[in-house]
Amino acid sequence: MLRDMVSRQGGTTVLVPQEQRTRKRQPLYRVLLHNDPVNTRDYVVATLQEVVPQLSEQDAVAVMLAAHNTGVGLVIVCDQEPAEFYSEQLKSKGLTSTIEPET
Structure with a gap:
């Protein structure tokens, strides 16, 4: 996305396009x-x-039933660090959990 910047040079107004920074x-x-x-x-x-x-x-029951019926249930989609934390916490309580990038 471009944003115009106004520059005044010798009495003339010039619009200078400038890239807007966005975080990836x-x-x-x-x-x-x-x-x-x-x-x-x-x-x-x-x-x-x-x-x-x-x-x-209700959501927890749905996840449990999905895992029971299909072999795997989606718990949550989030950033990598909390995903790792949630998965490790589930494992520490005797449940089998993994994480994978969302596609």
Whole structure:
């Protein structure tokens, strides 16, 4: 996107195009929950809500059911650092989790 800059030279106004600086967004990452044949469904839902507080109970149930029915459920899409944190927290509580770049 260009933004015009006004420059006055010898009584003449000249419009000088200038590039607008934009920050490049960091790539987002998907936190994935894999099917868990060991822990109860209630435990998985409670753990999801504990680790990712912005998940409602309904969302946590949906993630758990997706993982149960298809083998993998999408927990959240976020920046890399929080994605790594969420995945590690899920693992520390006995759940299987990975992250991958969002495509």
